[in-house]
Amino acid sequence: MTTSSTTAAPHASRRPPVRLWRVPVRRVERVTPRMARVTVAGDELADFPAAGTDQNVMLYFYPDGVTLPEPLTLESARAMWSRVRPLTRTYTIRRYDGAACEIDFDFVLHGEHGLASAWAQRVRPGDQVIFVGPSPAYRPAPDVDTYLLAGDETALPAIAAILRELPAGARALVYVEVADAAEQQPLPTAAAAEITWLHRDGRPDLLERAVRSAVLPEDRTEAWVAGERSAVLAVRRHLLDERRLERHRVRPTTYWRRGQSGN
Ligand SMILES: Cc1cc2nc3c(=O)[nH]c(=O)nc-3n(C[C@H](O)[C@H](O)[C@H](O)COP(=O)(O)OP(=O)(O)OC[C@H]3O[C@@H](n4cnc5c(N)ncnc54)[C@H](O)[C@@H]3O)c2cc1C
Incomplete structure (x- = not known):
């Protein structure tokens, strides 16, 4: 059984280029009492290879106060893994808007004991979000009833x-x-x-x-x-x-x- 990502089906699209993104939060809202929507926005997201399908990214969580390399890229982040390695969590791209250069992520708020869940409860506009992706997930097969x-x-x-x-x-x-x-x-x-x-x-x-x-x-x-x-x-x-x-x-x-x- 596939665990953290689905296996590529014959009809799956080719994998888009994966890179590291660092963008600020533009909005935080509650979709429902236990679901927080975090909207990140930045001009660089105009180039985000959204496929209009189910895609996900890996969020990087660094310890507070760590000095990150400049520029922060996948390569420079990996180069410091022997000293500082981020904790990661996978989240789906709920919505991508290329014109507004925005991505929405929806976080289930399951309590303070979850790193990502607790972060989503306290995150504010202006906070930086670092993520790597996108990874394609499921694409519905065409020959299905x-x-x-x-x-x-x-x-x-x-x-x-x-x-x-x-x-x-x-x-x-x-x-x-x-x-x-x-x-x-x-x-x-x-x-x-x-x-x-x-x-x-x-x-x-x-x-x-x-x-x-x-x-x-x-x-x-x-x-x-x-x-x-x-x-x-x-x-x-x-x-x-x-x-x-x-x-x-x-x-x-x-x-x-x-x-x-x-x-
Ligand atoms: C491809 C993919 C896409 C995903 N997309 C999303 C998404 O868009 N939105 C989303 O909210 N999640 C999504 N998830 C699930 C999310 O990554 C996990 O729930 C993750 O464990 C949450 O991290 P955390 O740091 O909050 O909790 P963790 O630190 O991982 O876990 C802490 C404790 O909380 C428990 N826990 C974890 N998640 C839940 C939960 N949902 N309900 C109750 N207890 C839980 C764990 O069992 C553990 O005991 C996705 C996962 C994958 C693999």
């Missing part, structure tokens, strides 16, 4: 990007597990999408049970699933072992692991 998208709130930014990309009228069954109704958000799409919000209320196997109940054509279904590792594994097992979907039609990605830091 039904797209199954399943994930928890960490997968919402990716689900939003995938839904935005699906062609008009494409059938999509979408299951999103969130804490409660206040965490639901609009997911605009031209696809014929049936979006089911699952409210957690302490139940561990919501996503798996929802996918089990889905009416899926046996062939020409492509499934994308992302979120907490055990939930992703359970859905993957069901789709491969019980539904007998072809292996290349099932695209699981672990986004986080309970009780374990980082990805």
